Amino acid sequence: MSRPILWMVAAPFLYWCSAAPAGTGDAAVGEDLANRYCIACHGPGGSGSGPVPPLAGMPAEALVRTMQLIRSGDRESATMGQLSATMTDQQFVDLGAYFSNLDPVVDALEAQRLHHVSARVCQWCHEDVYEQWSGSMHARSTALSDPIHELMYRQEVGDPRAENQVHQRAQTYPVCLQCHAPNAAQDGVTKLDAMAAYAEGVNCVACHRISGYKGVRREGGGLRLGLLAYETSSVLQGPKGYPFDQVRTPDSPHTGNPHIDKLDAFGQRVSASLPLEASPRILRTSELCLGCHHLRPNPQGVPLCATGDEFEASGAQVTCQSCHMPVVNGIAHHGMGGGHDNAMLARAVLLTVDLEPTLDGVRAHVVLQNKLPHKMPTGAPFRNVQIQVTALDDKGRILWQNYQQHAQKEAPEAYLFYQLADDQGQPAMPPEATQVGIDTRLDPHERRTISYDLPFRPAFVRAEMFYNLVFEGMKPRVLELTDDEELLQPRRMAFYETRYRP
Template sequence: MKLRIFTLLCISLIAAPFATTSFAADPHKDITNLTSDKCGKCHEEIYDQWKGSMHAQSTALKDPIHGTFYSAVVGDPKAEGVKTGKGKYPVCLQCHAPAAAKAGSTKLDAKPAYNEGVNCISCHTLTKFKGTKKPGGGLQLGMQAYEYSKSALQGPMGTVKDRDHLKKYGQDVASNAGLMRTSDLCMGCHDQRNNGNEISLCQTGSEVDMAGGSTTCQTCHMPTTDDGITNHAMMGGHMAKMVARGLVLTIKASKAGDKVKAVVKLQNLLPHAFPTGAPFRNFYVMIDAFDKDGKKLWSNTKSHPMKDDKKAMFMYTLGDENHKPTSPPKATQVLGDTRLKPNETRELLYEIASAGVVSIKATAYYDLLLNPIKKKFGDKLPADVKQPKVIARADVTL
């Protein structure tokens, strides 16, 4: 574990009588807006992992995809007093900028903590998950779904004797395994979220059967590293290698007369949908048949499966009153959901003219955004997030 305790201890011992550090011992000190670099002074490795995560990029000023939608749907992330069309505080900030939401501010550059997104304090001061359903009906999301402390850090094990050095520099850590070790910790922000028309958008928790609870979100998303710490990099859709681990792709083929019958099998290994999350996440499979010289004789699509092979397209389709596909904020109904359900296995069948065919290849691509959204916001988005990524390959020789 890379803790800089020793150095810090020495510096503090020398400096303590002369300087008041920003991390002074006081159990009642309000640490709501404490920035993560303060924790990172000792928890160096965790800080670095977090810094590279989408949790640290979740605000409209940092995440170009969220920023583009936020500006289009809500308004200027640097302005104070921004209200939604219905005159309310923008709910987005309850999950994407928790420190700003706690203060009721919409000016994300007003304090460094506001623009840190889901930072150390956002998670490590949560004391209780209340659920995302309001007692009187409707949803309570993000920070509204939790009770949280202004001063007491929460951890999976809590203070033990050799850990009370925290008392010297800052807050003690309370034991809260019931929250920190379970999926409840994630659910306020990851359970579900509706647009203004009650249509389900970013969702994950609502896809998972929580009964049993034997596998938690942390099991996969916060694995233990080889030096015994909890990885806070929180890999997901922005890391193709992580996405790849959720899917098994295989292909079988057999000749029957002048046809080749190919069976492409897709197995979702996850307790949530594949892909999960934001409504525009999608994946698709391209299948090609080749002759002995490697020349392509057949493909399942001429351009993109979304256009001419819908069964190889795995997506969530939102629509308007006229049953026309539309963007998440405008949707009034769900037109279709062809993503793989939790733990689902699906087979795609193809009949290909067999003349000359000696091999068939299947390649699965994951795309953070659907093509119509790329078209609409394309110039505002960096090239990398628009690029589909290969997440699985399989081939068969006849």
């Protein structure tokens, strides 16, 4: 592909006129600006694209003066006039510092900078998906924005704003970032506020450049987790089967590649700066999720999360997307709810109560039917559920409850949790555990009945399930890291009340 290098012609002229740029530029600020405002047209890393000239390697002063000329209207630019009008000299200088420091790019596809593209770029044209994603845990997957993750990250690694952090036990690059901040992991960086695309965690390009799944288990035993389990592309991957090179035109609104919709003056196809490849084999299957969600053992090999193993054991034929990305208003919803999402939790378990008369009272059968092809609760090892069972008289007064304070001691049959243990079998936190202690969670599709004999005849029996993101003992420490008081409140995920009819 030949690229017009317009600035080489323009630059000498520009040096003769206009004032010197203000101050020195901050390349990091410039990079952030570039990722937000420039690269959708000028290509990742300013690598240029079709008729849009490359900016990588452009001398800082030439870039600043060009932007000033465009802003003042002395240089005409249909595409950039409005944008430049909203920007300051200092921003031009910062952009100059960034672009001038990049190696001039020969070919956009060689640039491999897709992983630096901020979700803000996609927001321009995908406002609805952007909003959904912003509310998801994927957008809050780093220690900069998830206090529960931050607590463990600081314990096991260190400061998410510092460079050269290592996983303290392993003394290697923190494996956490392979899943929680994959764009930073690609660059081997630990300073997560260095770039929007790092701080955004699992952002658009983190998923939409995944082109294949290698599996998390390496030949010979080891594991490759998160980003390392995938093949990635320098071209965006989409779920539909668009031919890569077919232009979308008004005559073919549903077939052409939507990211290749420009024709040049001669009617030739012009590649977009963010070309898109058809990749339904990965985007429409669970494999897209498994590299990050399959399993994760701690350094002693004890499984912390194993949603993928659970899913495989269930023999389910559905995909993760079928539940976690329902189609809403014609597009796959990117909110991807889980334990943080009350509406999602409400769909997990079918909870019912049957009452059977006995000689002097009733036997209450509380039936839990896990609707999911993974455990309930699944995921992080400190998720837990308590099932509160209450008998009431016909005035609604409480006659009996299966526990008062907490189910763990008072009604262990009504406590669904996963506890890791040390060598002595004592409860241990995820990093230190050497074995699985207790696992009372519901298995995939499991139907479980918990029965209570009541020596009296109540008017009503009520069952409620309360979901907790973390164990009680962890709550004070998490609350030191957040102002969100709702976060750790128990959530009532299911409720069923039945009247006793003799």
